[in-house]
Amino acid sequence: MTAATTMAxxxxxxxxxxxxxxxxxxxxxxxxxxxxxxxxxxxxxxxFVVAPDGTLTPDLAEALPxxxxxxxxxxxxxxxxxxxxxxxxAARRAVTVPEDLAERLEHMLSERCIALLGLLNRAGExxxxxxxxxxxxxxxxxxxxxxxxxxxxxDASELKRQARGAQTVDVLEGVELGRAVxxxxxxxxxxxxGRLAQSLIRETRRLAGLRGGGAR
Numbered sequence: 001m002t003a004a005t006t007m008a009x010x011x012x013x014x015x016x017x018x019x020x021x022x023x024x025x026x027x028x029x030x031x032x033x034x035x036x037x038x039x040x041x042x043x044x045x046x047x048f049v050v051a052p053d054g055t056l057t058p059d060l061a062e063a064l065p066x067x068x069x070x071x072x073x074x075x076x077x078x079x080x081x082x083x084x085x086x087x088x089x090a091a092r093r094a095v096t097v098p099e100d101l102a103e104r105l106e107h108m109l110s111e112r113c114i115a116l117l118g119l120l121n122r123a124g125e126x127x128x129x130x131x132x133x134x135x136x137x138x139x140x141x142x143x144x145x146x147x148x149x150x151x152x153x154x155d156a157s158e159l160k161r162q163a164r165g166a167q168t169v170d171v172l173e174g175v176e177l178g179r180a181v182x183x184x185x186x187x188x189x190x191x192x193x194g195r196l197a198q199s200l201i202r203e204t205r206r207l208a209g210l211r212g213g214g215a216r
Contacts, residue, residue: 117180148174
């Protein structure tokens with residue numbers, strides 16, 4: 001699945017990240033990636049644990065018991081960890097790694113984004129459609145502007161120009177945006193500031209690392 005993007009190409013082995021992403025808060029926890037061996041904010045990494053039977057398990061919610069193995073949220077880093085058997089080396093035991101790990105992670109992150117959009121919608125913190133999104137942007141009500149990944153037309157460009165302080169996200173496809181609110185397809189959405197919006201920004205950035213599109 002290919003996503004449209006206006007972001008710079010991410011560094012090899014690293015997550016897609018906007019050039020204007022906010023600086024890390026000093027209180028943000030750091031974790032060490034088993035691929036790059038660098039400590040960095042955990043918001044840009046994915047946690048894994050090894051199940052009792054030795055199976056590698058993604059822990060996107062970071063709630064499973066056991067020692068965490070952290071990898072930068074990028075397809076290149078995940079594929080490197082698999083190819084070089086770094087999960088077993090870091091865990092110091094035999095680890096069974098799914099052959100389609102990157103694809104599984106992409107699907108899981110997509111589902112998390114869709115679920116968050118659904119929560120935003122039920123909370124009244126989400127709107128859809130060109131007219132409504134434009135109204136929210138003009139009123140400085142939107143913290144996030146979402147456009148379908150396949151949309152590269154004049155309307156999307158116009159909304160991005162109006163977004164000003166809003167973060168733009170173009171990693172989800174129109175059918176995924178639509179699923180979140182029970183519709184077949186949506187091109188434009190906007191979300192208000194808040195805890196759910198912040199969670200959505202994090203998850204779309206991690207998904208961007210697996211797809212190559214993103215939030216900026």
